[in-house]
Amino acid sequence: MSENQPTTAQPAAQSDRIPVRVRPEIAGLPRYKQGKAAAADAFKLSSNEVPFPPLEAVLDAITSTAAEAHRYPDGAALALRNTLAERNGVTPERIHVGAGSVALLSQFITAAAGPGDEVVFAWRSFEAYPVLVTVAGAVARPVPNLADGSHDLDAIAEAITDRTRVVIVCTPNNPTGTIVEREAFEAFLQRVPSDVLVLLDEAYREFVTDAAAIDGIPLLDAHPNLVVLRTFSKAYGLAGLRVGWAIGDERVLDAARNAAIPLSSTAPAQQAALAGLAHADEVRVRVGVITERRDALATALREQGWFIPEAQGNFLWFGLGEHTEAANEVFVAHGIVGRVFAGDGVRVSIGEPESVEPLLAAAAEIITSLPAAHPAREAVR
Numbered sequence: 001m002s003e004n005q006p007t008t009a010q011p012a013a014q015s016d017r018i019p020v021r022v023r024p025e026i027a028g029l030p031r032y033k034q035g036k037a038a039a040a041d042a043f044k045l046s047s048n049e050v051p052f053p054p055l056e057a058v059l060d061a062i063t064s065t066a067a068e069a070h071r072y073p074d075g076a077a078l079a080l081r082n083t084l085a086e087r088n089g090v091t092p093e094r095i096h097v098g099a100g101s102v103a104l105l106s107q108f109i110t111a112a113a114g115p116g117d118e119v120v121f122a123w124r125s126f127e128a129y130p131v132l133v134t135v136a137g138a139v140a141r142p143v144p145n146l147a148d149g150s151h152d153l154d155a156i157a158e159a160i161t162d163r164t165r166v167v168i169v170c171t172p173n174n175p176t177g178t179i180v181e182r183e184a185f186e187a188f189l190q191r192v193p194s195d196v197l198v199l200l201d202e203a204y205r206e207f208v209t210d211a212a213a214i215d216g217i218p219l220l221d222a223h224p225n226l227v228v229l230r231t232f233s234k235a236y237g238l239a240g241l242r243v244g245w246a247i248g249d250e251r252v253l254d255a256a257r258n259a260a261i262p263l264s265s266t267a268p269a270q271q272a273a274l275a276g277l278a279h280a281d282e283v284r285v286r287v288g289v290i291t292e293r294r295d296a297l298a299t300a301l302r303e304q305g306w307f308i309p310e311a312q313g314n315f316l317w318f319g320l321g322e323h324t325e326a327a328n329e330v331f332v333a334h335g336i337v338g339r340v341f342a343g344d345g346v347r348v349s350i351g352e353p354e355s356v357e358p359l360l361a362a363a364a365e366i367i368t369s370l371p372a373a374h375p376a377r378e379a380v381r
C-alpha cells in the first residue's frame with residue numbers, strides 16, 4: 001500500500017499483543033488520532049471546528065435539559081426530526097438522527113456491507129471511512145483523487161463491482177475542500193446500480209458558495225438508493241455534543257436505525273440542535289464570516305504561489321507530499337496547529353481572525369525555505 005492509501009491493514013506490533021482473541025483486522029487498525037491539543041498560545045486548526053462559542057440560545061437549551069439527566073433521552077429524537085422534516089419538506093420518517101454523522105456513517109455501512117462486501121470511496125477523504133468499513137467486516141475500495149484533489153467520479157463508477165454495497169461521496173471533500181458538481185453527480189448516479197447505497201456526505205454543505213455544487217436533498221425523490229448526511233458539528237458549532245442527521249428513503253433509514261446503538265443521541269444534543277435551527281440566521285452570519293476569511297486566505301496563498309485546491313469547506317488543503325513533516329514544523333513554529341496527513345499534506349481549518357497573519361507568514365516561509373514543497377510546481381491535470 002502506498003502512503004496515500006488508507007492504512008487499515010497494518011499488523012499490530014508484537015509488544016501490542018492483545019491478551020484475548022480479537023478480529024485481526026480490528027487489531028490492525030490505526031488508533032484514531034484526534035486533532036492535536038495546541039500549545040496555549042497556538043491556534044488549534046486541526047479539527048474543522050468553528051472558532052465561535054455556542055450561541056446564547058444553545059447554552060440555555062443545554063442547561064434546561066440538565067434537571068432531566070436521570071431520564072433517558074427520546075431515542076427517536078422526534079422533536080428534532082419533526083423540525084428537520086418540516087424544513088426539508090419531507091415526513092419525519094425520512095429523517096434519522098444520530099450521535100454525529102460519523103455514527104450514521106457507521107450504521108449505514110454496517111447495515112449494507114458485511115464480510116466480503118465492498119465499499120467504494122474517494123481517497124484521500126474522511127479518515128473515518130476505511131476504519132468504519134473494516135469494523136463492519138467489509139472491504140474498503142479507495143479510489144485516488146484527481147491531481148486537483150477532487151473526486152474521480154469516472155474511476156469511482158468503474159470501481160463498482162457486484163460485491164459493492166455502498167459508495168461514499170464526500171462534498172466538499174475533507175480534507176481537500178473540493179466539491180462535486182450537480183451535473184457530474186447526476187450523471188454519476190445513473191452509473192450506480194439502483195440497489196447500491198450511495199452515501200452523500202455533506203458535512204460542510206453550509207460553507208459551500210459555489211453555485212455549481214451538488215445539494216443532494218432535491219435528488220432524493222428520484223433516487224431511493226441515495227442518502228444525504230448532514231451534521232451540527234461544523235457550521236452549527238456543536239461538535240462537542242455529537243449530533244448529525246440523515247435524510248433519505250424511509251426503508252433505507254429503517255435499516256440504519258436497526259443497526260444503531262439505542263439511545264445514543266442525548267437530550268442536550270437534541271435540544272441544542274433545535275436551538276441552533278431556531279437561530280439559523282445567526283448561524284448563517286457566522287458561516288459568512290468563515291467563508292469570507294477562507295476565500296481571502298485562499299487568494300492570498302495563491303498569490304504567494306501555492307496551489308490550493310478549490311476550498312468550499314471551512315478549511316484549506318496544503319498538498320505537500322513528502323515535504324509534509326518539514327512544512328508542518330514551520331506551521332507549528334508559527335503557532336498554527338493543522339491536521340497532518342503523513343506523506344500527503346496538511347489541512348488547516350479557518351479559525352480566529354488572529355490566526356490569519358501567522359498562517360500566511362508560515363506559508364510564505366515554507367515557500368522560501370522549502371521550495372520543493374511548493375505544490376504549484378507540480379503539474380495539475
Ligand SMILES: *Cc1c(COP(=O)(O)O)cnc(C)c1O
Binds near residue numbers: 203233234
Ligand atoms: C466532521 C465530519 C463528519 C462528521 O462529524 P460528526 O461530528 O460525527 O457529525 C462527517 N464527515 C466528514 C467528511 C467530516 O469532515
